[in-house]
Amino acid sequence: MWHGLAGAVLKEVAAHSSCWAAAGPPLKEGKQAQTTAERWRQVHDLLERGTGLLECSRRLGLSLNTVKRYARAAEPGRMIRAPKVPGDDGRPLP
Numbered sequence: 001m002w003h004g005l006a007g008a009v010l011k012e013v014a015a016h017s018s019c020w021a022a023a024g025p026p027l028k029e030g031k032q033a034q035t036t037a038e039r040w041r042q043v044h045d046l047l048e049r050g051t052g053l054l055e056c057s058r059r060l061g062l063s064l065n066t067v068k069r070y071a072r073a074a075e076p077g078r079m080i081r082a083p084k085v086p087g088d089d090g091r092p093l094p
C-alpha cells in the first residue's frame with residue numbers, strides 16, 4: 001500500500017514540476033543560466049516575429065516540447081525545474 005502511495009506522489013510531483021519551478025528560486029549564475037536565458041530570448045524573438053513553434057524548433061535545433069516550455073515561461077528565471085526525486089526513474093522503490 002505504501003509503495004503505491006509513494007508512486008502516486010512521485011507522479012504528481014513530476015507532473016507539476018513547472019509549477020514548482022515558478023515558485024522556486026531564480027536561476028543561479030553560470031553557464032547553464034546563460035544558455036537558458038539565451039535560448040529563452042531566441043524562442044521569444046522568433047515567436048514575436050510570428051514564427052510557429054515547430055519552425056522555432058527546427059531553426060534552433062531544439063525539441064518541440066523544449067520550445068513549448070520556453071514559450072510558456074514569461075521570463076528566463078522561470079525555466080528551472082524542481083529537483084529530481086529519488087525513485088523518479090520509473091523503477092519501483094526498494
